[in-house]
Amino acid sequence: MRLAGPLRIVVLVVSVGVTWIVVSILLGGPGSGFPRIQQLFTSPESSVTAAPRARKYKCGLPQPCPEEHLAFRVVSGAANVIGPKICLEDKIRAHVGSPRPPHPPPTRLMSSVKDNVGRGLNIALVNGVSGELIEARAFDMWAGDVNDLLKFIRPLHEGTLVFVASYDDPATKMNEETRKLFSELGSRNAKELAFRDSWVFVGAKGVQNKSPFEQHVKNSKHSNKYEGWPEALEMEGCIPRRSTAS
Secondary structure: OOOHHHHHHHHHHHHHHHHHHHHHHHHOOOOOOOOOHHHHOOOHHHHOOOOOOOOOOHHHOOOOOOOOEEEEEEEOOEOOOEOOEEEEOOEOOOOOOOOOOOOOOEOOOEEHHHOOOOOEEEEEEEEOOOOEEEEEEEEOOOOOOHHHHHHHHOOOOOOEEEEEEEEOOOOOOOOHHHHHHHHHOOOOOHHHOOOOOEEEEEEEOOOOOOOOOEEEEOOOOOOOOEOOEOOOOEEEEEEEOOOOOO
């Protein structure tokens, strides 16, 4: 019974010592001689610093456009399932078929997310000087009236930028006048555009040469990516603002 007091002291000393050792392990203090517990439960993968993500600029371009240039991205539809997208200066929204507002918001174009694209040709007209949207519409080139498209592109003013993205079928209703008008806007491929081809194009009223911004893939059962349709096209770049527009 007389040993109870000394034993309590010994137990207390041992408890303090054990507590100090545990704290040293947890904190990894100097001279502890024990590995840190965090290191025991940390995988090598989680300790590696993640590589920084590549910076994206307007419309997802990998680098910024020069001054006085407009960043754009045009994506055609995929088969008859995924709609096209036209982006200019990071804006992709428009009200297709609505009348032109008195003060149109700048560079708001088209996307399927906004439910404002349709089968055929999706076309956005943009002021080449200010970069403001003039009007955006979709034209059904399978069952629609080609005269609606002609009325849309005939009266274009000098300097108007024309963004075009196909969806499903861009050409069945095309006639010679339609193809000629697109050719005058700078297209190389409008004359040969056919049923269910994929086509993206950026042209302008009054251009002297053919546009460098055009891609075309023909519908061919031997090379189609989808059953009955070629692959979707994606085109991006920087367009210089026009110096004048009438």
